[in-house]
Amino acid sequence: MAATHIFDSPPDGVAADWTMPQNWGAFTAEQHATWRTLFDQQSAAITDYACRSFLDGLDILRKLKPGVPDFAELNALLGPATGWEVVAVPGWIPNQPFFEHLANKRFPAANFVRPPEQVAYSEEPDMFHDIFGHIPMLTDPSFSDFLVAYGQAGLRAEKLGASDFLGRLWLYTVEFGLVVEEGELRAFGGGLMSSFAETLCALTSPEPRRIWLDIERVMRTKYHFDQYQQTYFVVAGFEELLRATEETDFASVYRKIAGDTALEPGDAWCDDVAYEGRLPPARPGPANREAAR
Structure with missing residues (x-):
């Protein structure tokens, strides 16, 4: 670029x-x-x-x-x-x-x-x-609060040397995020809103993966700068996005994935839950996910 x-x-x-x-x-x-x-x-x-x-x-x-x-x-x-x-x-x-x-x-x-x-x-x-x-x-009040929480998390991530992980959360939500609204998939990321061609790809093409948001998964995943994304993350609503951000211990996630090889943009992951036109099954929270595996 x-x-x-x-x-x-x-x-x-x-x-x-x-x-x-x-x-x-x-x-x-x-x-x-x-x-x-x-x-x-x-x-x-x-x-x-x-x-x-x-x-x-x-x-x-x-x-x-x-x-x-x-x-x-x-x-x-x-x-x-x-x-x-x-x-x-x-x-x-x-x-x-x-x-x-x-x-x-x-x-x-x-x-x-x-x-x-x-x-x-x-x-x-x-x-x-x-x-x-x-x-x-x-x-949108919940999305507004999410951005403030993101900024606060960013200041903490800077001290931990983990800003790159947090940057992936920004890209896959604020730039290229999708949301379910009245049972339909809609776009909200700024990178999509300012690019109609990629909006069509994200919502209608059979090619990209569409999976439910998981913050650890997002932070494991590389992204493209100069082509359409191969994976898009879906949130059930902006209240859910805010809740997931507030309830996740980011520092623990950073430590967990720091030594792992990052996923390529189109890779699958063991915990992926594909978006299939309905709400996802209940998932373990961050605190007890390890025990659930």
Whole structure:
């Protein structure tokens, strides 16, 4: 992936916490037009595939003036509704500030828009991915609490040298997660919401594996950067996702899998429970799973 907005230290004009002025007035007419094209295309395409929380949350973005969102205008709506604010960052930032922002209900958004020739597919996450793909889900209280818990877990993982394991949980939920809603499978991950082609693959293709979320399994599993995922994880609801996060002793999972070879993206695992259009059977909780084996 030809990503260019990756930094090891804050560039000029970026604060120590990696935030920066959005400077909304500097965006060009071409960039505003690119945003409008992306927003109109994606919001229409995903209507029958996105979960209800995402579709309802899009209303906040629809209330903004057309074009690249002005974060000051967005935060004036988002804050009272969710307690979150969007902060501009230069692109991919290190783990520590990323986790700190999430733990304090600040969502980092890349302060650049993909070029027009990448409307169909951006080579790196841009502002459209971050805002369109993720901000609507902040309006769901349980998902919002999950992100805060994730940020807090991330700060602990940094101290344990386990951030890579936790990063897999982010990718397979926040970016490419699926949820069961009224008996139907729906998408909620931002990587899916900003890519209609992969949304169709995740929900309708016979090729990928679709299995019920198991946090240990997720943390064992590598993922793709530059192609569709081969495995998608399904949650029964966002309350379930939050519960699983709160009840899992992450440090114990890190220790357990630290010396094991990671699963390739398409591999099966002994504890996999495939999604077959119905709720999964009851599973042992993290505390007694070893005794159940």
